[in-house]
Amino acid sequence: MWQWQTWSELPYLTCDLLADWQHGFFTRQFNPREPHELTPVLAANASTHRLKQIHGKIVLTPTEIASTTEVEVETGNALGDGMLTEQPVQAVWVASADCNPILIANRHTGNVAAVHAGWRGTSLKIATVAVERLLLQGGNLTDIIVAIGPAIAGEVYQVTTQVGLEVCASIGLKPLSGDLEADAADLQSLPNSPLLPDSQAGRVRLDVRRVNQLQLERMGVAPHQILIAPHCTFQEPEHFFSYRREKLKKIQWSGIVSK
Incomplete structure (x- = not known):
């Protein structure tokens, strides 16, 4: 369901779920190509749209991006972590290293969204915000398809127990008592839990990809409409930058073009 493609002998990933849309997880x-240089790889005539990512849940359209006053002073890029298209042939892009790049399409309208979901944005349910906004343009949940791209895998992503519980609270798997260790143990005992044990006291392992998947499923997106890439940014240095591995602020881009 995930395919390696090449452009000028450089590799990028595509997802079969999104086969009807030009897209790529680069x-x-x-690196160091920027979205305006990558858009022609997908569609030569597409307009390019990006944001200054802030680890929140703001999702904007190109019209909103053009009119907002909330911008990064140096670049003029609007602040946010998700974009959705309004017209055909608009390319929307997000940057990531270990965070989740999520590409979403609406089969009814042909519009798409690109979302950057780190643990903070995931705790704020940014992926569901993007889906809700796509559905305001038409269609229903059966029209939504989601590809969660390469990100750090749960088995190697160590966070504090507090962070792990905060993110997992967004899916409401079990009521929390306030006892961090007891709550973590309860969540870890659930089948296919996104919260995994860690040998260090006060730490857990967190599968942010799985949390996003569960959030979408709980809002009504069927499991077969969601795919998670079988690639870990931390464990595959030959293909991906990882801040956790290298402590360098280097990223890869993911983008999709509306129909």
Whole structure:
């Protein structure tokens, strides 16, 4: 369901769920190219849209991006972590290293969204915000398809127990008592839990990809409409930058073009 593609001998990933849309999860080999340089790889005539990411839940359209006063002073880029298209042939892009790049399409309208979901944005349910906004344009939940791209895998992503519980609270798997260790143990005992044990006291392992998947499923997106890439940014240095691994602020881009 995930395919390696090449452009000028450089590799990037596509997802079969999104086969009707030009899209790509690009690798470190494309660095330092920016979205305006990557859009022609997908569609030569598409307009390019990006944001200054802030680890929140703001999702904007190109019209809103053009009119907002909430911008990064240096670049003029609007602040936010998700974009959705309004017209055909608009390319929306997000940057990530270990965070989740999520590409979403609406089969009814042809519009798409690109979302950057780190643990903070995930705790704020940014992926569901993007889906809700896509559905305001038409269609229903059966029209939504989601590809969660390469990100750090749960088995290697160590966070504090507090952070792990905060993120998992967004899916409401079990009521929390306030006892961090007891609550973590309860969540870890659930089948296919996104919260995993860690040998260090006060720490857990967190599968942010799985949390996003569960949030979408709980809002009514069927499991077969969601795919998670079988690639870990931390464990595959040949393809991906990872802040956790390298402590460098280097990223790869993921983008999709509306129909």
